[in-house]
Amino acid sequence: MKKTMYEKIWDSHLVHEPKNGTPLLYIDRHLMHEVTSPQAFEGLRVQHRPIRNRHSILATMDHCVPTVDRHLPIKDPIAAKQIDTMANNCSEHDLLIYDMQSVNNGVIHIVVPEHGFIHPGMTAVCGDSHTATHGAFGALAFGIGTSEVEHVMATQTLQQQKSKTMLISVEGTLSKYSTAKDIALAVIGKIGTAGGTGHVIEFAGSAIRDLTMEGRMTLCNMAIEGGARAGLIAPDETTYAYLKGKEFAPKGEHWAAALAYWKSLPTDDGAIFDTIVELKAEEIAPQVTWGTSPEQVVAVNETVPSPSDFSDEIKASACKGALAYMDIEAGAAITDINIDLVFVGSCTNGRIEDFRAIAELTAGKKVNASVQAIAVPGSYLVKEQAEKEGLDKILVAAGWEWRDPGCSMCLAMNGDQLGEGQRSASTSNRNFEGRQGKGGRTHLVSPAMAAAAAIEGHFVDIRNWA
Ligand SMILES: CC(C)[C@H](C(=O)O)[C@@H](O)C(=O)O
Numbered sequence: 363m364k365k366t367m368y369e370k371i372w373d374s375h376l377v378h379e380p381k382n383g384t385p386l387l388y389i390d391r392h393l394m395h396e397v398t399s400p401q402a403f404e405g406l407r408v409q410h411r412p413i414r415n416r417h418s419i420l421a422t423m424d425h426c427v428p429t430v431d432r433h434l435p436i437k438d439p440i441a442a443k444q445i446d447t448m449a450n451n452c453s454e455h456d457l458l459i460y461d462m463q464s465v466n467n468g469v470i471h472i473v474v475p476e477h478g479f480i481h482p483g484m485t486a487v488c489g490d491s492h493t494a495t496h497g498a499f500g501a502l503a504f505g506i507g508t509s510e511v512e513h514v515m516a517t518q519t520l521q522q523q524k525s526k527t528m529l530i531s532v533e534g535t536l537s538k539y540s541t542a543k544d545i546a547l548a549v550i551g552k553i554g555t556a557g558g559t560g561h562v563i564e565f566a567g568s569a570i571r572d573l574t575m576e577g578r579m580t581l582c583n584m585a586i587e588g589g590a591r592a593g594l595i596a597p598d599e600t601t602y603a604y605l606k607g608k609e610f611a612p613k614g615e616h617w618a619a620a621l622a623y624w625k626s627l628p629t630d631d632g633a634i635f636d637t638i639v640e641l642k643a644e645e646i647a648p649q650v651t652w653g654t655s656p657e658q659v660v661a662v663n664e665t666v667p668s669p670s671d672f673s674d675e676i677k678a679s680a681c682k683g684a685l686a687y688m689d690i691e692a693g694a695a696i697t698d699i700n701i702d703l704v705f706v707g708s709c710t711n712g713r714i715e716d717f718r719a720i721a722e723l724t725a726g727k728k729v730n731a732s733v734q735a736i737a738v739p740g741s742y743l744v745k746e747q748a749e750k751e752g753l754d755k756i757l758v759a760a761g762w763e764w765r766d767p768g769c770s771m772c773l774a775m776n777g778d779q780l781g782e783g784q785r786s787a788s789t790s791n792r793n794f795e796g797r798q799g800k801g802g803r804t805h806l807v808s809p810a811m812a813a814a815a816a817i818e819g820h821f822v823d824i825r826n827w828a
Pocket residue numbers: 397398425489490491492505773
């Protein structure tokens with residue numbers, strides 16, 4: 363039988379499939395951060411259960427960590443407690459953690475690939491919805507709840523319903539200044555935030571193969587915003603080159619054996635997907651969200667829609683609510699929207715090529731006087747690399763703030779946040795009401811679009827600006 367990559371990974375990890383129950387999957391890698399793990403550790407403690415395989419776990423601290431003055435004690439007592447609890451739990455169980463002071467610290471979905479901890483064909487979980495990021499390596503990676511975190515720690519397995527399969531094919535070549543982020547937003551604009559419900563998406567086509575690993579991670583990261591359980595991209599030479607030599611990548615004869623296995627993973631010719639969606643890369647313009655859901659998105663050269671543009675009543679009423687919250691008029695040109703703050707960072711766009719992109723556009727220019735621009739590298743390794751390349755100097759000279767790594771303003775749990783009514787251009791993945799601070803208004807964009815908006819004080823079509 364011809365199989366999709368998802369089916370191959372599923373079959374090779376299936377531990378048990380009861381007749382009338384939920385299948386049980388073997389889990390290879392377990393990622394952790396401070397927000398969704400404390401109750402799971404507590405559950406183990408209460409039941410006197412050990413961790414089955416501590417080597418399957420890699421932990422970090424990211425959501426609550428400050429991005430400035432990190433040497434000082436954390437002011438927020440809740441954040442401080444979460445950080446302490448995480449440190450104690452990891453030391454009690456002798457788990458590998460990149461804590462706040464570690465040179466490897468950063469956002470979980472940034473640091474895990476940097477060390478080659480996830481390989482093609484693996485299953486990986488984390489108490490975090492953006493675990494989908496690691497599908498970029500051809501691994502089946504998805505978010506789980508805290509009680510499942512406990513279950514995986516204790517048993518190395520997870521009860522899981524089998525998903526349907528969706529192929530999203532993007533053929534052609536992206537135009538200059540359209541990025542993986544724009545593919546992600548265009549896909550969600552097309553299928554909607556519920557479009558992928560019940561599915562694992564495989565992204566394929568020449569535009570996907572042309573993406574770097576960083577771009578592939580950006581795209582898979584947002585599969586969850588399209589409602590999918592996970593995103594997947596077939597491993598290829600780009601994947602192998604990225605992994606080779608990394609700390610946790612297979613070495614010597616193990617590398618050759620791993621490579622042979624990885625090469626067997628791509629979907630067989632003729633395998634059947636439940637759903638197929640096709641996009642043409644040339645038609646994907648730089649995208650900007652105008653509303654409070656990632657599907658409320660248009661191309662930068664378009665205008666803000668009006669409720670009457672939607673035949674679906676629910677979407678029309680969502681449009682009305684979003685326009686009111688965002689304080690923008692139907693029919694307004696996207697390029698007329700002024701912004702107060704620019705945030706470049708997050709597990710979607712906090713990687714080295716994102717900072718290269720903003721530095722390239724910023725060099726020799728100045729951040730608009732009305733804008734605060736914040737660059738938050740996804741990890742200390744990204745920060746170090748950027749500094750080696752002098753990107754920080756370009757950004758700081760233009761008026762950007764150059765911070766320490768963390769989730770930061772992606773969800774405003776660490777004190778970095780928008781004020782009431784402030785408007786951001788943000789490279790993160792969610793524009794929900796209040797996501798970046800109570801009353802804050804978020805427009806999701808690519809790093810390049812964010813950098814140009816920082817300079818002009820409003821969105822610009824970078825295709826005819828730079
Ligand atoms: C805190 C965590 C559970 C949450 C997630 O699951 O994604 C966060 O990372 C987010 O991006 O909203």
